[in-house]
Amino acid sequence: MHDVRPARLIDIPALMEIRASVRENALVALRLSREDYVQALTVDGRGFVCDVDGQTVGFVCGRPSKGDIWALFVREAYQGRGIGSALLDVAEAWMFEQGLDALMLTTAPGTRAERLYRLRGWQCEGPAGPAERAYRLLRPTTTGRPAR
Template identity: 40%
Template sequence: MSRYPFEFFNDIGREQSADRVRFVLRAVIEPMAAKRHCASLRNISRDHCMLRKAVPSDLLALKAVRSSVVENILSDPTKVTDDDYDLYVANPGVAVWEENGEVVGFSAADPRNGNIWALFVVPGFERNGIGSILLAEACACLKSAGIGRAWLTTDRNTRAERFYRAAGWEHVGEKDNELLFERSL
């Protein structure tokens, strides 16, 4: 059994996998353990939780997670199309978190431009470290693509804004009426 309660993508080489594990440990697990913010993460059994790469059959689950959130709600759901999801799933940037076989969170990173396109966790599963793990995985995806600085946008005065600030993201301006954050990888 692994020392840590999640699995990493199986379709990457051993050296790349080891680099990803070290990055996630350094960026997420060690700071969380030091701050004791995520005691529940240590209690998650590998038997019922998994971090994995999204597959095309996850499309409905990704859309369900996206539509379940209570903040950062899409004002116009037609702005995010099935083609958008398909593009990200077909490329290496979408990670999903499963609990008991159900997708309860996902992140999507765009290795073409360094954008973290999505990070969502189903209400009721928040504040358990899942978002931090998914964010670290998105950053690892970008870093492995040669991106040195990631960026994302979010609504102001939300838990997401506080989450990104606490994770060390820097507010650098605005884009499309949302806060623009950046962070070196």
């Protein structure tokens, strides 16, 4: 049974550890500090984490001030059981509640993440740097479908 809850500053070491543990969309050039997480989770946006049996296994962070999903990561051993989707459900809903009409993110082509975003209605906007694509999700209409 997994439980999604708001992220707290005390979670940051676990979030950094999860982010460093994944193979796809791994950080190559960019080194993120604790301060980067504090900024993302408290000033620019909010985060949500997923706990399984008391262990934090995944997290998402959305930044209304930038209009983007800054991070979505699930430990390898816990991938493929709906945790990423559950985290995105909460983060997308929260971002739209903040009044945004569209959300952005970037991800590497051919990854599980890219498949998941496409399945959820995110539209590819084109390349974003040498090894990334930009995706956009429009605010759902009352029919539940993204607006056109």
